[in-house]
Each structure stands twice: as C-alpha cells, then as structure tokens.
Amino acid sequence: AHIVTLPGDGVGPEVTAAAVAVLKAVAARYEHVFDFDEQLIGGAAIDACGEPLRAASLVACRCADAVLLGAVGGPKWSDPNAPVRPEQGLLALRAALGVYANLRPLQVHPALANLSPLKNERLHDVDVLFVRELTGGMYFGTRTRSDDAATDECKYTVTEIERVVRRAFELARGRRRQLTSVDKANVLETSRLWRSTVQRIAADYPDVRVEHQLVDSMAMLLLTRPASYDVVVTENLFGDILTDEAAALAGSLGLLPSASLGDGRRGLYEPIHGSAPDIAGQGVANPVGAILSAALLLRHSLGLEAEAEAVEAAVDTVLRDGPHSRDLGGSAGTAAVLAAILAALD
Amino acid sequence: AHIVTLPGDGVGPEVTAAAVAVLKAVAARYEHVFDFDEQLIGGAAIDACGEPLRAASLVACRCADAVLLGAVGGPKWSDPNAPVRPEQGLLALRAALGVYANLRPLQVHPALANLSPLKNERLHDVDVLFVRELTGGMYFGTRTRSDDAATDECKYTVTEIERVVRRAFELARGRRRQLTSVDKANVLETSRLWRSTVQRIAADYPDVRVEHQLVDSMAMLLLTRPASYDVVVTENLFGDILTDEAAALAGSLGLLPSASLGDGRRGLYEPIHGSAPDIAGQGVANPVGAILSAALLLRHSLGLEAEAEAVEAAVDTVLRDGPHSRDLGGSAGTAAVLAAILAALD
Numbered sequence: 001a002h003i004v005t006l007p008g009d010g011v012g013p014e015v016t017a018a019a020v021a022v023l024k025a026v027a028a029r030y031e032h033v034f035d036f037d038e039q040l041i042g043g044a045a046i047d048a049c050g051e052p053l054r055a056a057s058l059v060a061c062r063c064a065d066a067v068l069l070g071a072v073g074g075p076k077w078s079d080p081n082a083p084v085r086p087e088q089g090l091l092a093l094r095a096a097l098g099v100y101a102n103l104r105p106l107q108v109h110p111a112l113a114n115l116s117p118l119k120n121e122r123l124h125d126v127d128v129l130f131v132r133e134l135t136g137g138m139y140f141g142t143r144t145r146s147d148d149a150a151t152d153e154c155k156y157t158v159t160e161i162e163r164v165v166r167r168a169f170e171l172a173r174g175r176r177r178q179l180t181s182v183d184k185a186n187v188l189e190t191s192r193l194w195r196s197t198v199q200r201i202a203a204d205y206p207d208v209r210v211e212h213q214l215v216d217s218m219a220m221l222l223l224t225r226p227a228s229y230d231v232v233v234t235e236n237l238f239g240d241i242l243t244d245e246a247a248a249l250a251g252s253l254g255l256l257p258s259a260s261l262g263d264g265r266r267g268l269y270e271p272i273h274g275s276a277p278d279i280a281g282q283g284v285a286n287p288v289g290a291i292l293s294a295a296l297l298l299r300h301s302l303g304l305e306a307e308a309e310a311v312e313a314a315v316d317t318v319l320r321d322g323p324h325s326r327d328l329g330g331s332a333g334t335a336a337v338l339a340a341i342l343a344a345l346d
Numbered sequence: 347a348h349i350v351t352l353p354g355d356g357v358g359p360e361v362t363a364a365a366v367a368v369l370k371a372v373a374a375r376y377e378h379v380f381d382f383d384e385q386l387i388g389g390a391a392i393d394a395c396g397e398p399l400r401a402a403s404l405v406a407c408r409c410a411d412a413v414l415l416g417a418v419g420g421p422k423w424s425d426p427n428a429p430v431r432p433e434q435g436l437l438a439l440r441a442a443l444g445v446y447a448n449l450r451p452l453q454v455h456p457a458l459a460n461l462s463p464l465k466n467e468r469l470h471d472v473d474v475l476f477v478r479e480l481t482g483g484m485y486f487g488t489r490t491r492s493d494d495a496a497t498d499e500c501k502y503t504v505t506e507i508e509r510v511v512r513r514a515f516e517l518a519r520g521r522r523r524q525l526t527s528v529d530k531a532n533v534l535e536t537s538r539l540w541r542s543t544v545q546r547i548a549a550d551y552p553d554v555r556v557e558h559q560l561v562d563s564m565a566m567l568l569l570t571r572p573a574s575y576d577v578v579v580t581e582n583l584f585g586d587i588l589t590d591e592a593a594a595l596a597g598s599l600g601l602l603p604s605a606s607l608g609d610g611r612r613g614l615y616e617p618i619h620g621s622a623p624d625i626a627g628q629g630v631a632n633p634v635g636a637i638l639s640a641a642l643l644l645r646h647s648l649g650l651e652a653e654a655e656a657v658e659a660a661v662d663t664v665l666r667d668g669p670h671s672r673d674l675g676g677s678a679g680t681a682a683v684l685a686a687i688l689a690a691l692d
C-alpha cells in the first residue's frame with residue numbers, strides 16, 4: 001500500500017512520525033508492505049515554495065491509497081490580510097480527494113473520565129459518531145471582499161447533501177440505528193434543503209430512528225445529554241464547531257482521530273487537534289489522535305480490520321495504564337507514549 | 347413608559363405574563379407609570395392573520411420605549427417547506443428596531459452550581475457577557491432555492507462590524523477590560539474583515555486586552571476554561587450557537603435573559619430559552635429568564651438602575667432559597683416562583 005504523509009505545521013511532524021512508526025510496526029508484524037511518501041503542506045509548504053500545497057504534492061495524494069496528515073496553520077501565517085494561508089492547502093486537498101464525509105468518533109475512555117469537563121455520570125456511555133460534510137458549504141463558496149464589505153456564500157446541492165446523509169444512514173445501520181441531523185432550518189434556506197433531503201432519504205431507512213435538531217439546541221444538548229446520541233450528521237461549518245465542542249468532553253483534543261472518505265476507498269486521515277504552536281518542537285505532543293487516525297486508515301482505506309483493532313487495543317491499554325502525556329495530566333513525552341503503544345502492540 | 351409585549355408561542359405567554367407582573371409591581375412600588383400594549387408575533391400571529399408580524403404590530407414596537415418578547419416557533423409551524431415561518435417575525439422585528447447588539451450575560455448562581463453539566467471548580471467565577479451581532483450575517487443575507495440547490499449569503503459591512511465591536515469594547519471598559527473576539531478568519535472572508543476591523547478599533551481602547559479565537563476552538567474553551575472570559579463578541583450565527591452552549595453551563599436555559607440594543611435607548615428584551623412546546627400551557631415554565639429580561643429593560647431602556655437591581659436581588663433570593671421550578675430540580679410552578687419573587691421584591 002502506498003501512503004502519502006503530510007506532516008504540516010506545529011506539532012504535526014511529531015505526531016505524524018509517531019503514527020508512521022505504528023504503521024511500520026503493523027507492516028512488520030502482519031507482513032504487509034507499506035511505502036511512505038512525505039510531502040509538504042500548510043505553512044511549511046508556504047515557507048518552502050510560496051504555496052500551501054504544490055500541484056505535484058496534490059497529484060501524489062491523488063495517486064496514494066491513503067493520506068495521513070498532521071496539522072496545518074499557526075500564528076506565523078495568521079495575518080487576516082495575508083495573500084496565502086496554510087488552511088487553503090488543506091481545503092484544496094479535501095476537495096481534490098473528494099472526501100465529502102468526515103467521520104469523527106467520540107468516546108470517553110473510562111480511565112480518563114476524570115479529565116472531562118463534564119460531570120455527567122453516563123460519560124462512559126458516550127459513543128457518538130459525527131459525520132461532518134467536508135467539501136461543501138461556506139468553506140467552498142464564492143467569497144468577495146472590498147474595502148468596506150465582505151461576503152461568503154453557503155451553497156449546497158441536493159447531490160452533496162444526499163451522498164453524505166446516505167453515508168450517515170449506512171453508518172447508523174452498523175451501530176445503534178439512530179441518526180440526529182443538525183441544521184438551522186428555522187433561518188437558513190440551505191438548512192431547509194438539508195432537512196427535507198434527510199426526510200426524503202429517511203424513507204429508505206425505516207429501521208433507523210431519525211431526529212432533527214437546530215444547531216443552537218444541539219450545542220446545548222451535547223452537554224446535557226451526550227450519551228443519548230449515536231450518529232450525528234451535519235453540514236461543514238456546524239460540524240466544525242460541534243465536533244470541537246464534543247471533543248472537549250473526551251478530556252483532551254489530543255486523543256481524537258478523524259477519517260475523511262469519498263466514494264472510493266482512498267481516504268484522508270488526521271487527528272482533530274490543531275498545530276498547537278505553543279508546544280511544537282518540544283517532544284511533548286500527544287500522538288494518540290494521530291495514531292488512532294492511522295488505525296482508521298488501516299480500517300477504511302486498506303481494509304485491514306484486525307490490524308486496526310490491534311492498534312486501537314494497544315492505545316486503549318496505554319490510556320488505561322499509562323504512561324500519559326501532559327494533556328492527560330502525566331509527564332510522558334511523545335516518544336515515551338509511542339514506545340508504550342508499540343510495546344503493547346507486540 | 348410605554349412597553350409593547352409580544353408573548354408569542356409555547357411558554358412565551360406564560361413567562362411574559364410573569365415578567366409583566368413584576369414590572370407592574372415595580373411601577374407600584376417606585377411610583378412609575380408603565381403602560382402595556384400586547385401584540386401578536388410568531389406562530390400565534392400566523393394562526394390569527396396569516397403573517398408572523400403584522401405591519402401594525404411592527405409600528406407599535408417602533409413607537410414603544412421597550413419591547414418584551416416571550417418566544418416564537420414550535421413544531422406546528424416547522425415544516426421546512428412552509429411558505430411562512432414564526433421566526434421571520436422575530437428577524438423582521440430585530441431588523442426594524444435596529445437592535446444590532448444582543449447582550450447575553452452568563453453567570454452561574456452559587457446555589458445552582460450542582461445543576462451545571464460542568465464540574466469546573468471555578469464555576470462560581472464564571473461571569474461572561476456575550477455580545478452577539480444581531481442584524482447582519484447569514485440571518486439577513488440573500489437566499490436562493492431551486493429544486494436541486496440552495497444558497498445563503500453571509501455579508502458584513504465594516505459599519506455593521508464596527509458598531510457592535512465598539513459597543514463590546516465600551517462594555518468591557520465597565521467590566522474586567524478583557525475582550526475576546528470570535529471568528530473563523532482562517533476560512534471566511536467575512537471573518538477576516540471582522541478580525542481586521544477589531545484589530546483597528548482596538549487601537550482606540552488601549553486599556554482593554556483583546557484576544558482572537560476561532561469559533562471551533564472557542565466552542566471547546568467555553569467548556570475547559572469558562573471562568574477566563576469577560577466580554578465575548580461575535581457575529582450573528584456564531585453567537586447563536588456559542589450562547590446556547592454557554593447557557594447550558596448555568597444549569598438551565600430557563601434562567602437567562604437577553605437585551606438587544608441599537609443606537610438609541612429603545613430595546614428588545616427576551617429570555618434566551620425557546621418556546622418549549624413540550625411544557626407549554628402547563629404552568630410549569632421557569633419565569634426567571636423573562637423576569638431578568640424585564641430587569642434589563644428597566645436598566646437599559648428606562649434608565650431605572652435601582653429598580654433593575656431590586657428585581658435581580660429578588661430573583662437571587664428565590665434562586666437561593668427556592669421555591670424552584672422543575673428545570674431546577676424543584677416542583678414549583680410558574681405562579682409559585684413568580685409569587686416568591688414578588689414577595690422578595692417587597
């Protein structure tokens with residue numbers, strides 16, 4: 001299998017290296033051949049060649065079986081008036097790969113429930129799969145800017161809504177058969193199109209219970225009854241906000257993986273944390289989000305379910321027994337956490 | 347003073363009646379003359395006359411010193427394909443009154459900290475004033491809808507951003523001199539205009555500390571360090587989502603008031619909870635959000651600071667000593683809570 005890595009900015013290179021080490025260990029143990037091709041993205045690419053993702057890097061990603069990304073962005077490239085920004089590389093990549101469904105699973109590890117800001121006694125029952133639309137909406141709409149005004153357009157076609165919603169229904173079928181669709185249908189036209197599309201598709205899935213929530217209510221419900229959700233599907237921007245909110249419940253953003261999928265098997269995998277410039281280069285970043293993203297890569301792009309489960313089990317052991325990185329209240333560095341996960345994998 | 351009331355839908359009429367009773371008690375005790383004019387809005391107006399806010403009602407609001415609103419909306423009027431919706435009345439009202447700054451104060455009452463989903467030990471230190479832009483953005487942009495696609499436009503002018511941001515800076519000056527501006531400047535053009543406008547205006551307020559957060563990070567930070575925010579200013583849609591999320595921290599949405607202000611004194615006051623159709627008409631709704639909105643009305647539109655504080659103190663006493671409504675874990679109905687607040691006011 002051919003894997004392109006895009007370490008990116010901040011802690012991206014550190015956590016990506018850890019995930020690659022785990023993939024190499026899996027290859028050795030299960031006798032697979034994985035080859036890795038590292039490419040630049042984000043601020044690192046801007047610094048090296050003036051653009052956040054070169055055409056050649058994009059071609060490399062399109063030819064790969066899977067792409068593993070670290071993180072992009074940082075204060076160095078955040079001037080609101082800058083002509084080019086790290087995030088453009090990531091958005092161009094998502095669009096070019098056609099990965100319209102961003103899967104963000106959320107569970108609260110029993111050993112880490114004390115780190116969650118929530119006191120909900122049912123925290124260990126929290127098991128939500130967010131499905132965020134990733135290649136449409138305000139992220140990809142027409143923008144304008146003049147001296148005294150700016151606009152961003154949110155556009156959705158029925159086709160764009162339908163494919164991600166069908167994916168969410170299929171995923172719900174493999175889980176607790178419950179789907180929550182989030183929109184702002186009392187105000188937005190795109191949300192009304194979203195809602196009526198979900199209502200129409202629901203007829204094809206009579207075995208899945210469907211509920212609609214407004215995004216503002218959902219922001220509240222995630223805190224008051226997180227354990228009552230199974231699959232949550234929503235558009236790009238709402239998904240960005242709600243999944244970060246939900247991620248806080250896990251105790252640390254550093255723990256959570258994501259998989260971005262299109263129609264084929266090829267996928268883009270990234271931890272949901274950002275580039276964390278404040279701790280970059282210190283060897284203290286939590287590699288778990290990136291390593292669990294590699295597990296999702298094994299599962300969804302390479303079809304290696306047993307290997308994916310082995311990685312997840314190894315992570316589980318280390319989250320239970322330690323060593324723990326700083327964000328989890330421990331003092332272990334990235335290397336020590338990685339070493340423990342590799343040992344548990346053996 | 348001339349006050350228009352718009353009870354609206356669901357529990358709106360019940361909580362508005364309670365707030366009016368408190369205003370009448372204040373008038374009697376402090377020897378003011380308040381007269382009240384009740385008008386229809388939302389689903390109630392659609393049912394009565396086919397439109398969510400009649401022109402005559404809008405004129406009445408524009409001629410009033412202040413407008414007190416209950417809530418609008420409900421399942422009866424929520425079909426995504428309905429030609430007319432309750433929320434249109436509220437949006438038209440906000441626009442017509444020019445109330446561009448929506449103030450949503452958040453504190454966690456010490457007696458109710460156990461109801462908060464957060465276990466943060468500094469919960470009693472939480473004291474945030476959200477300033478949400480209320481008359482621009484996606485709520486008021488051009489929309490299109492065809493059979494196979496829909497669009498919503500988010501537009502902001504510098505003037506729209508500047509006036510609400512200046513209001514937020516002024517409010518920060520009267521508090522802890524700290525302003526957090528929330529945007530999505532790494533993706534949206536309107537957010538980049540927002541951020542550079544905040545940066546420019548900040549030069550006029552060197553005594554206020556300014557920080558910028560991305561909306562996804564902020565959704566997380568509100569949970570992990572809520573006590574570190576003072577004034578938070580953001581655009582309309584982000585404000586809708588973040589203030590509902592933050593409201594969950596208070597233990598019940600039923601507790602929180604809001605004031606929507608423009609350039610003059612006239613304002614629109616509403617509890618931040620919705621129409622709660624599931625408990626409507628049962629006499630069990632918590633009237634505190636509406637009553638505290640009436641206190642904000644006394645303060646901001648009528649300039650009656652002592653009277654506002656008296657109402658807030660009475661509410662405080664009842665939140666401490668009870669009786670408590672169902673959402674607070676008690677069994678008192680709307681009437682019993684109101685009676686206790688009126689007694690505490692005496």
Ligand SMILES: CC(C)[C@H](C(=O)O)[C@@H](O)C(=O)O
Pocket residue numbers: 072073087090240532533562
């Ligand atoms: C870096 C940024 C463009 C990105 C997004 O908003 O999609 C990030 O926040 C994410 O959630 O993956």
Ligand SMILES: CC(C)[C@H](C(=O)O)[C@@H](O)C(=O)O
Pocket residue numbers: 186187216418419433436586
């Ligand atoms: C009823 C709805 C249109 C409204 C909004 O989204 O502004 C409500 O959620 C609010 O926050 O006041």
